[in-house]
Amino acid sequence: MKLVLDAEQEELRATVRKVLTDRSPTAKVREVMDSELGYDPDLWRTLGDLGVLGLVVPEDLGGSGAGHTERAVVMEELGRALAPSPFLASAVLATDVLLALDADEPARAALLPRLAAGELAGTVAAAEGGGSWDRAGGTTTATVHDGTWWLDGVKTPVLAGDSADLVLVHARTPGGPGWFAVEGNAVGLTRTALTGLDPTRRFAALAFDGTPARPLSVPDAGAALETVADLAAVALAAEQVGGMGRALELTVEYAKARMQFGRAIGSYQAVKHGCADMYSAWEQAVSVLRFASWTADHDRPGLPAAASLAQTYIGPAFFETAAAMVHYHGGIGYTWEHDAHLYYKRAKSSELLLGPPSDHRARLAALVITDHIPTDHIPTDDPKDL
Template sequence: MTAPVLVLDAEQEALRAAVRALLTDRAGSAAVRAAMESETGVDRDLWTRLGRDLDVLGLVVPEKLGGAGAGHVERSIVAEELGRALAPTPFLGSAVLATDALLALDDEAAQQDLLPRMVTGETIVALAVAEPGAPWGPGRTTATEGPDGWRLEGRKTPVVAGDLADEFLVVATAPDGPAWFRVSGADVTRSVLTTLDPTRRLAAVTLRGAKAVRLESADPRAALDRVADLAAVALGAEQLGGLAEVLETTTEYAKIRVQFGRAIGSYQAVKHGLADMYSSWEFAVSAVRYAAWAADAAPAELGVAAGVVASFVGPAYFAAARDGVQFHGGIGYTWEHDAHLYYKRAMSTELLFGPPSAARARLADRLGIGTSEGVGV
């Protein structure tokens, strides 16, 4: 077993630099705000360049399926930079959730058909799993097989990139238990949800007798559990990037903002607050790096490592974003300043895959010190 990756090597730092350079050019504050107000809510050109120019949409996809054949450490670097910039792309929905689902299943035909188009950005696929009270399960969505194939009935919400998806991967309850299905975007009804975070749109997807193709999976529940763990790692990396940006911008503001004849950073309360942000960032870096390494090299350790990320990083990001708004004073509450955008992203991502309390209960169960009954995935 290789040693855990807690410090990035030169090649990984080069990947970070390349992604950051593109985002600096294409995803500054003005560009993010323009995408927020656009019809789709994303920057399609940026999405294409991430796939075509940087080849980062398929970092965890094997080369035989058109991917880069790298790993989750590399993908976490990209997710971190996207989170730092609040980049308006469907990366989390298609390049993370749907990609991981396809790779966790045993359906080679679906992998060969979809993944080569997903890694270029040509096709967007969304994972439709969540329902109220069941963020990681089939919920009330049912699958029935008839003379003309499978049909699905139910409603999935929220679905990341569900408003943009060309196709969906849906988890539903079949007569023999949980099962995975592939559904064309043309066979569903979708609506954009009104949410707190204007930088990432979520959708509700309604399946009314939707035609579906059942996907091969030796253990559908185990596949779903793996997708949930990998989602926690990728989302944690995104949150880590946002936390880093909040820390840096708030620290810089504390150096130049003068109140009562002194820079506000010289006051003890502000110093302590920034020190807490920095400590949280350091802990979050270690948690995310270790979990991403475990996803590649130590699958037996992934469950606990992902649980630590899900339990700690989201709340740490939200606390930093909240304090960042406060330390910016009145300007931090205005629409013109970006502090509130990070606050909203932090709050929304903290709850996106279920509340932190559920993540803590699941982690305790995996450590053998508690129970996640009624919580789980």
């Protein structure tokens, strides 16, 4: 197991950080998050030119042929900069769905190169009224008439659903759950932008009313959904770690510069210890992330537990760090002009994006029990089982 980035991965980090520092400073973030599109198309094309939108896509399908550790590095930098971007929706969710559909080579060959190049921005529509995804496809139905498939139902919330060029929909069919590709401007598709807590991340409700869709071949659509959710949990954890790191940096810088009673507030024990706690939480989060991303690349059977572990720890840790950032900045930390509230809102929305931490804890506990305790001896209230 490798928990330290190598020289090439550090170079990737430095390159992406420089691009985001130059092209997505705080002033640009605030400008873009209030724009109609919700992200900067020029920055999106630049990320495509750098090859980071297709890091996990094989080279023969237009990608870089790298791995999830490299993608996590990019997600860390995007989270650090709070860059409004459809990266999570397109370069993670939509890309991973297509990679999971290994029985549909035509669809992969047609769509993955365009996603990797940034020519298309994709997303996945799987949730129906919450963060959890129904393996059976939910209440959205897909029916076929005269050889054409039609979708009916509502998916919400859909990440970047108001601007995506391609929507991959998980729906219920007469033969079980399935995946379908829908164009963003398809007939019968109504996209309604939603107002969320985090202004840097866009969501939408997608209503399908006799919407034509292309079926995607996959032996087990539900299993593909679970794999995509686990990989998304790892990528989201990376974004959260990046946000944690930047919140820590800004707080320490302020504690050094803010003078009170003739001395920097960082010299006071309460502030000093609080910053130390933030640093400790971030260091542990980095270790959990490195383990999860390594697992995604090298130990797929262990991915469910690693993904649940990442969201069990890192989601709440990011929120606690962001809350501490607001606290230690004092009055200015509560103002619209300071960036603290943006990290705070990103932290809370991210913590719940793929389901609450309680769901991940329950899943992790179930996986641990299944792996390490014989099924014929599950502990009960009997004292002999303790």
